Amino acid sequence: MISKSDFLVEPHISNRLNCTNCWAKNLCGGGCHHENLDLTGKVTTPPIHYCILTQKQLEATLYLYLRLTEEQREILLEKKNMKELVKNGNQN
Ligand code: SF4
Numbered sequence: 001m002i003s004k005s006d007f008l009v010e011p012h013i014s015n016r017l018n019c020t021n022c023w024a025k026n027l028c029g030g031g032c033h034h035e036n037l038d039l040t041g042k043v044t045t046p047p048i049h050y051c052i053l054t055q056k057q058l059e060a061t062l063y064l065y066l067r068l069t070e071e072q073r074e075i076l077l078e079k080k081n082m083k084e085l086v087k088n089g090n091q092n
Contacts (some may be wrong), residue, residue, distance in 0.1 A: 002059060011036075011043045028054050 007048035013019050014031045022028070030036075031054070039047040068076065 007043075016044045016046075018051070022051070022055075024055050024058050027058050 009015075011030065011033055013025055014045045016030045019025045019028070019030050030044070031050050033043045035050065036046050039050075064077075065073070
């Protein structure tokens with residue numbers, strides 16, 4: 001029988017073969033344990049469609065972030081009033 005601590009250690013990102021060489025591993029974390037188990041039969045194996053979607057979402061997010069001005073990044077990261085950013089629009 002698997003113990004609670006085994007369950008928490010085994011699925012760590014460093015133990016997931018599919019994730020070891022993935023550029024997104026530090027942002028993704030290896031997917032949802034339950035979804036992995038439900039769709040692949042293993043907690044440590046993410047479904048390929050999840051990986052494709054996650055990598056595309058992260059790629060798009062990083063691309064958009066890099067297009068922000070310094071002011072927009074400060075507003076985003078400091079969680080200032082987002083309405084002000086939307087109201088003023090992208091000035092560049
Ligand atoms: S995208 Fe897939 S392979 Fe990459 S870290 Fe996430 S679950 Fe692992």
